[in-house]
Amino acid sequence: MSDDVEMDNFGTDGPSSHPRLTEGMKRLYEVSMPPGVIAGLEELDETVLRAAEDHFAGRLPSQVSAGGRLRWRWAGLGVAAGLLLGVIWLSMQPANRVDTPVIAVRAGDVDGSGRIDILDAFTLAREVKMGLAVDPRHDLSGDGRIDQRDIDLIAREAVTLPKGDPS
Amino acid sequence: MKHSRSVKLIALFAVVLMGAREPVEPQANRAGRFETVEVFVDSGERPLAAYQLDLRDPAGAVTIVGIEGGQAPAFHEAPYYDPKAMQSDRVILAAYSLGDAGALPVGRVRVATIHVLVAGDAQPAYRVELTAAATADGTPIRASVHWRKGSEK
Numbered sequence A: 001m002s003d004d005v006e007m008d009n010f011g012t013d014g015p016s017s018h019p020r021l022t023e024g025m026k027r028l029y030e031v032s033m034p035p036g037v038i039a040g041l042e043e044l045d046e047t048v049l050r051a052a053e054d055h056f057a058g059r060l061p062s063q064v065s066a067g068g069r070l071r072w073r074w075a076g077l078g079v080a081a082g083l084l085l086g087v088i089w090l091s092m093q094p095a096n097r098v099d100t101p102v103i104a105v106r107a108g109d110v111d112g113s114g115r116i117d118i119l120d121a122f123t124l125a126r127e128v129k130m131g132l133a134v135d136p137r138h139d140l141s142g143d144g145r146i147d148q149r150d151i152d153l154i155a156r157e158a159v160t161l162p163k164g165d166p167s
Numbered sequence B: 001m002k003h004s005r006s007v008k009l010i011a012l013f014a015v016v017l018m019g020a021r022e023p024v025e026p027q028a029n030r031a032g033r034f035e036t037v038e039v040f041v042d043s044g045e046r047p048l049a050a051y052q053l054d055l056r057d058p059a060g061a062v063t064i065v066g067i068e069g070g071q072a073p074a075f076h077e078a079p080y081y082d083p084k085a086m087q088s089d090r091v092i093l094a095a096y097s098l099g100d101a102g103a104l105p106v107g108r109v110r111v112a113t114i115h116v117l118v119a120g121d122a123q124p125a126y127r128v129e130l131t132a133a134a135t136a137d138g139t140p141i142r143a144s145v146h147w148r149k150g151s152e153k
Helices: A019-032 A035-057 A066-091 A100-104 A118-130 A148-159 B002-021 B024-030
Strands: B033-042 B050-056 B062-069 B090-096 B108-118 B127-134 B144-152
Touching: A118 A148, A118 B050, A118 B090, A118 B127, A148 B090, B033 B050, B033 B127, B050 B108, B050 B144, B062 B090, B090 B108, B090 B127, B127 B144
Parallel strands: none
Antiparallel strands: B033 B108, B033 B144, B050 B090, B050 B127, B062 B108
């Protein structure tokens, strides 16, 4: 900073009311930067300022109407309430409830047809013969492995006459 | 005393009557005849690897007394059946074969023979329903089932 710049309290009038300070500042800028550069910087400042104003103009709260904000709030509350009710309903369901998908994968129903017939025994026999991974639920004999004994149990279940058959 | 003797006589008479009733049904069965029922499955051009069928006599005039396998090597062994079907007029038969497709029967093939005791002079009209059939790779297939009266003894 130059020595001839006097430090003073500008008061309420600002620095433009002090000609000596103003002159000193001008000289300082003239020394450190060429005039063309200063003009370019001013233009750049204006450009950045305009871009910032444009950018934030779209996000100002005043741009969104009060009715729109209210609708979004109610929609959010509705979704939250629905989720809460869903969680409560699920938590109230009995743990041992039996649904159709559970029936479809019951022990012995190898092909998932919903009933036990010879095709289940046949499918299991093929899987065992080919060495494929077999669902452990079809271990009907309970001996920890799936073999011909389980296949026979399924086949016998398939041909079992219904209870109460009039014949 | 006389009263006691009368009661004993009545009881003895009742026992004799009940005892006399027991042989009635077997005698009626003995009056019937044994015959066989041959069961066929027709899988068309697809090799038959597994089947399940339900056979019954709606009139209830027969008693199943024996079951044996069929003619094709793949189904020569006796099929699966419920032992309760014996002395009954209904049976569910099922069998499968893990043989290669080339060794499995195609077209019409006898899969089982059922031995029955027919009461009196009844002429049974069996109702047979094919409930499952599959080919060598396990794919369910369409097939038909038929029965034919076999030999009579």
